[in-house]
Amino acid sequence: MTTKTKARANPERAPLFVGVDVGSSRTKVAVLDARKNLIGYDIRKSGTDFTATADAGLEASLTMAGGDPQDIAYAVSTGYGRKNVAYSKETKTEIGCHAKGCYHYFPEAITIIDIGGQDNKIIKLDEAGRRLGFKMNRKCAAGTGAFLEEMSARLDIPLEEMDGLARNSREMVKLGSFCTVFSATEVLENIRGGKRIEDIVKGLFFSVIKRVLEMDSLSEKVVMTGGVVAHNPFLVEMTAFQIGRSVLVPRHPQLTGAVGAALYALDLGQEV
Amino acid sequence: MAQEKEVVIRRLKTAKVMNQFMADYYYELDEASKSDNKKVAWCTSVGPAEILRGMGFYTYFPETHSAMLGATRMAVDLIPKANAVGYSPDICSYLTADIGAFLEGITPLSRAFPGIERVPKPDVLVYNTNQCRDVQDWFAWYAQRYDVPLVGVETYRNVPEVTPAHITSIARQMENIVEPLEKVAGRKLDMDTLKEAVALSRECSDLWEKCLAAAAAVPSPLTFFDGTTLMGPAVVGRGTQKAIDAYKLLLEELEERVAQGIGAIGEERYRLYWEGMPVWGRLSMHSKLFAGLNANVIASTYCSSWIFTALDPAEPFESMARAYTELFIVRSDDYKEKYIQDKLEFFKCDGIIYHDAKTCPNNTNCRYGMPQRLEKKTGIPSLVINGDLNDLRLLSDEQTKTNVEAFIEQLEERK
Numbered sequence: 001m002t003t004k005t006k007a008r009a010n011p012e013r014a015p016l017f018v019g020v021d022v023g024s025s026r027t028k029v030a031v032l033d034a035r036k037n038l039i040g041y042d043i044r045k046s047g048t049d050f051t052a053t054a055d056a057g058l059e060a061s062l063t064m065a066g067g068d069p070q071d072i073a074y075a076v077s078t079g080y081g082r083k084n085v086a087y088s089k090e091t092k093t094e095i096g097c098h099a100k101g102c103y104h105y106f107p108e109a110i111t112i113i114d115i116g117g118q119d120n121k122i123i124k125l126d127e128a129g130r131r132l133g134f135k136m137n138r139k140c141a142a143g144t145g146a147f148l149e150e151m152s153a154r155l156d157i158p159l160e161e162m163d164g165l166a167r168n169s170r171e172m173v174k175l176g177s178f179c180t181v182f183s184a185t186e187v188l189e190n191i192r193g194g195k196r197i198e199d200i201v202k203g204l205f206f207s208v209i210k211r212v213l214e215m216d217s218l219s220e221k222v223v224m225t226g227g228v229v230a231h232n233p234f235l236v237e238m239t240a241f242q243i244g245r246s247v248l249v250p251r252h253p254q255l256t257g258a259v260g261a262a263l264y265a266l267d268l269g270q271e272v
Numbered sequence: 273m274a275q276e277k278e279v280v281i282r283r284l285k286t287a288k289v290m291n292q293f294m295a296d297y298y299y300e301l302d303e304a305s306k307s308d309n310k311k312v313a314w315c316t317s318v319g320p321a322e323i324l325r326g327m328g329f330y331t332y333f334p335e336t337h338s339a340m341l342g343a344t345r346m347a348v349d350l351i352p353k354a355n356a357v358g359y360s361p362d363i364c365s366y367l368t369a370d371i372g373a374f375l376e377g378i379t380p381l382s383r384a385f386p387g388i389e390r391v392p393k394p395d396v397l398v399y400n401t402n403q404c405r406d407v408q409d410w411f412a413w414y415a416q417r418y419d420v421p422l423v424g425v426e427t428y429r430n431v432p433e434v435t436p437a438h439i440t441s442i443a444r445q446m447e448n449i450v451e452p453l454e455k456v457a458g459r460k461l462d463m464d465t466l467k468e469a470v471a472l473s474r475e476c477s478d479l480w481e482k483c484l485a486a487a488a489a490v491p492s493p494l495t496f497f498d499g500t501t502l503m504g505p506a507v508v509g510r511g512t513q514k515a516i517d518a519y520k521l522l523l524e525e526l527e528e529r530v531a532q533g534i535g536a537i538g539e540e541r542y543r544l545y546w547e548g549m550p551v552w553g554r555l556s557m558h559s560k561l562f563a564g565l566n567a568n569v570i571a572s573t574y575c576s577s578w579i580f581t582a583l584d585p586a587e588p589f590e591s592m593a594r595a596y597t598e599l600f601i602v603r604s605d606d607y608k609e610k611y612i613q614d615k616l617e618f619f620k621c622d623g624i625i626y627h628d629a630k631t632c633p634n635n636t637n638c639r640y641g642m643p644q645r646l647e648k649k650t651g652i653p654s655l656v657i658n659g660d661l662n663d664l665r666l667l668s669d670e671q672t673k674t675n676v677e678a679f680i681e682q683l684e685e686r687k
Contacts, residue, residue: 080670083274091274095678119671131682133647136675138658 013039013066015073017269018058019261020088021097022050022081025117025145026227029057030258031065032266036104040065041255050081058087074269076261080118092264094257095123095134101260102223103129105250111219113212113239114256115228117145122216135216140179143211145228147180151204154184155197162201163232169202183207205235209242223248230254279564280538284498286522293505293518298385304330305392311457312392314414316407317507318577318596319400320425320446322473322588325511326466327457332392333508334410335403338366339500340380341373342552342662350376351663364406365631365662371413396456398449399424402602404634421456423449427597432604434597442593467585469511470592474583479519480506481579484571486526488619491535492570493526496546497559498536499575506578541566542683545616547573548627549635549661554669561673565680571619573600573612574635601634608637609646616652622683624654625676630666653686655679 013033021028023046031040040061047053054077062068069087077088078097094116102112103125112123120143124132141147152159173190177183183204190200208228222243224236230253240247250256304310313329315321317336324331341347347365350372355361357375359368373379374391381388397411397420408424415422425445428438450461480503487494502522509515529535544562546569551558562569580595600611616624624646626638633639643654657675659667 077274080674086273088274093674093678093681095674096681130685131678133653134678134682135656136671 014071016065016067016071017262017265018072018075019258019265020054020077020085021094021257021261022046022054022077022079022085023117024080027053027057028255028258029061030255030262031061031067032262038259043254046081050084051086054085074265076265078257078261090268092261095121097257097260098225099123099125099131100263101256102225102250104259104263106223106248108221109219110221110223113222113224115145115212115226117227120144120212120215124219137215142178142180143208147208148204148228150180151187154187160231163234165198166202166205167234169198171199172206173199173203175203175207205238208235209239218243221248225250225253225256227254277564279560281559281563282536284525286525287502289518289521290502290504293509293514295385297508298381298388301330301332301392302388311395314394314397316399316403318402318599319398320592322466322469322511322592323446324398325469326461327453327459329457334370335366336508337391338370338662339552341369343555344380345553345664346380347662348664363631364404365660367406367410369662394418394420396420396453397422400427400596402427402596402599421452423452427602429602430604431597431602432607434594438597439590439593442597443589446589446592466588470583470588471585472512472516473510473580476506476510476515476519477580477583479516479523483519483523483526484575486530487570489530491540492568493529493534493536495536495559496569496572496575497555499572500550500555503575503578537563537568539566540568542622542680543620544569545571545619545621545624547612547624547637549574549629549632551659551667552661553664561676565677567680571615577601605640605642609642612646613650616650621652623652623679626654626656628656628658630660631663632661653682
């Protein structure tokens with residue numbers, strides 16, 4: 001599927017460089033051309049068959065890019081299911097890929113906050129894009145997308161409505177607990193106490209932000225990425241308010257890891 | 273699909289000698305336990321074993337047994353048994369695994385050494401809290417169960433500099449346990465035997481230190497993961513000639529590797545220091561994980577914790593007091609930072625892995641800002657991995673793997 005020796009199906013677009021980020025919740029595929037333009041992408045649920053999902057994601061991305069499998073010069077995979085991508089020639093960690101993807105959009109010294117479905121990362125880069133260090137959350141789901149998913153289920157609110165609800169809060173409910181289970185109890189207490197659902201949801205957003213900010217210190221420029229950021233822009237605004245400065249967000253925050261993987265593919269493909 | 277690389281780990285021939293040493297040791301203990309006239313003492317891993325040898329006790333170290341429970345992954349099912357009788361999942365998982373094994377009437381010794389059915393029954397229990405307070409609680413539980421005496425030494429903590437006052441206090445505590453031990457032993461402490469045991473412990477310690485120092489060679493002939501099992505005789509056999517003989521063989525093999533430029537792993541591109549306890553149930557997995565990334569974990573605080581340079585047969589009590597108080601685990605953070613800094617330099621390390629062991633705060637040194645301070649001082653990057661010595665419920669293999677791979681990617685960017 002991935003070879004440079006076959007004839008190019010679409011010489012105008014080829015060669016193509018593919019990055020696949022198989023996350024715990026969603027699988028993201030990014031297709032770049034040789035000039036690093038994002039010309040195709042796809043985001044879908046990872047499900048239980050990572051290989052099939054990555055295949056389907058690639059097919060959709062190639063259709064969007066107007067390319068064919070033969071046009072792929074190199075593919076790199078990342079994320080929890082990185083070893084399950086049949087057409088990947090190399091794997092990289094999601095930390096490396098988010099770093100590379102973010103630096104592509106913001107080429108300066110930055111701190112990246114990635115809020116994923118199952119884990120959070122804080123990655124610090126110097127002005128040359130080299131990693132100075134990184135932190136991942138502990139095994140606990142507090143502060144991750146899984147926390148918001150759990151709470152949306154408990155509150156019987158569709159996940160996509162949470163951002164709008166939080167934005168309409170008048171008086172945020174403060175949730176003190178570290179733990180998802182304890183937080184759920186606190187939420188129930190607040191419902192019983194007659195608190196508005198908008199104020200509770202904003203409290204949940206604030207809880208996510210607190211968990212992330214206690215992971216590490218932040219440098220001056222902060223970039224936020226990940227699915228939670230992509231679907232909840234109000235959470236970014238709240239973070240900016242909390243840290244007292246603006247927060248940068250790439251155009252497709254959920255795709256940053258996949259774009260980083262595609263950039264690795266471009267580097268490695270050109271070495272071949 | 274990305275190809276999995278073949279992992280090359282070169283095992284030491286002497287590992288078999290060490291395994292035989294441990295087998296002989298446990299069979300001897302088992303026999304002593306079954307006899308009418310031989311006395312068995314249980315001792316903490318850095319307890320006053322030399323005093324016990326001076327009275328002819330056969331000495332058993334429960335911490336080593338717990339490490340076996342961890343390495344065999346039996347601990348995971350046993351820890352909840354101790355939790356159910358009031359020993360929290362948040363306290364030492366050596367303690368909970370060991371008590372759980374006792375409650376279930378099982379031991380990994382039976383699997384490793386056919387014919388041994390149970391751990392040796394103690395006639396007395398002897399602790400030194402230099403490891404932690406948990407050892408005292410642990411031994412107290414057994415003292416009640418077996419209805420045998422419990423004696424021990426209460427250590428100092430966060431010691432910046434070991435002073436004569438510390439030595440006097442600990443030495444007096446050691447002297448004070450002699451009389452109750454003599455009552456159990458049914459004989460007086462033989463000072464000549466004690467001095468000989470101290471001399472043999474010192475020689476064993478010096479040889480073990482040289483073995484660990486061999487890892488300074490590039491490439492290193494040794495990994496931390498090898499060290500965690502090769503150190504068995506230094507823990508249970510110090511004070512005996514047999515342990516010395518075993519380490520002479522090990523040193524010979526390591527020096528031979530160094531002379532021939534043979535490394536412990538296929539390609540040693542990164543040299544790492546391990547701070548904290550091993551994850552016993554993941555020794556093999558971690559060993560392959562690092563070797564597969566061309567990284568060798570060559571040195572550690574943990575394996576160096578059985579180096580007792582202060583031991584001196586001319587002053588057995590005072591020197592034991594010094595040796596068992598000079599330990600890393602008993603010292604202040606300033607001392608610990610300097611210690612690690614020296615090791616990083618000596619072993620020419622590219623990075624540090626801190627293991628934040630959930631149930632072992634005393635062997636976890638990344639909770640009070642040390643990684644940040646040391647990184648600032650040395651410029652050497654570090655990674656904290658969350659886990660535990662025995663309780664595998666407290667770790668995520670996938671997270672560990674991602675963290676370690678990302679750390680090596682980070683080191684690669686610096687090369």
